[in-house]
Amino acid sequence: MKTLILSILILFAHSAWGGDWVVIVHPNSGVAQLSKGEVINIFMGRYRKFPSGQSAIPLDVIYPVSGREHFYRDLLNKELAEVDSYWARLKFSGQVSPPLVVESSDEAIKMVASNINYIAYCDKAKVTDKVKVVFDFNR
Numbered sequence: 275m276k277t278l279i280l281s282i283l284i285l286f287a288h289s290a291w292g293g294d295w296v297v298i299v300h301p302n303s304g305v306a307q308l309s310k311g312e313v314i315n316i317f318m319g320r321y322r323k324f325p326s327g328q329s330a331i332p333l334d335v336i337y338p339v340s341g342r343e344h345f346y347r348d349l350l351n352k353e354l355a356e357v358d359s360y361w362a363r364l365k366f367s368g369q370v371s372p373p374l375v376v377e378s379s380d381e382a383i384k385m386v387a388s389n390i391n392y393i394a395y396c397d398k399a400k401v402t403d404k405v406k407v408v409f410d411f412n413r
Contacts, residue, residue: 294398295345297409298383300390304328308408314349316393318360319370324393332373333382333394341379345395348411 299305304326315321317332324330346357361372376382382394387404
């Protein structure tokens with residue numbers, strides 16, 4: 275019975291985010307593809323430029339929270355509290371700013387589609403032809 279309940283909870287948590295997610299940029303950003311390391315460096319403030327030389331401004335999707343949790347867990351193998359602590363230290367030192375916060379994947383997609391400098395993560399099912407997938411966690 276415990277196994278069944280645990281399986282249902284895992285399935286629910288997975289479906290709350292949508293499961294299949296990707297990193298997106300504007301089609302004219304000059305970026306064809308990014309490695310996991312490059313995505314880490316951009317979202318953790320180490321790089322502020324794409325490999326093409328274009329400025330990179332990461333967007334952090336705060337709703338649903340489970341999506342943000344999955345993104346950082348899969349990307350860094352860290353819990354959200356650890357990521358937030360990392361940014362709190364950097365913000366306090368004045369070294370670098372954290373990603374811009376957006377409410378949803380839909381908002382992130384609209385922003386990326388309208389600005390060649392933005393980079394975001396979203397549910398793969400929501401991707402439109404107005405953005406370009408440069409990293410897929412399932413590949």
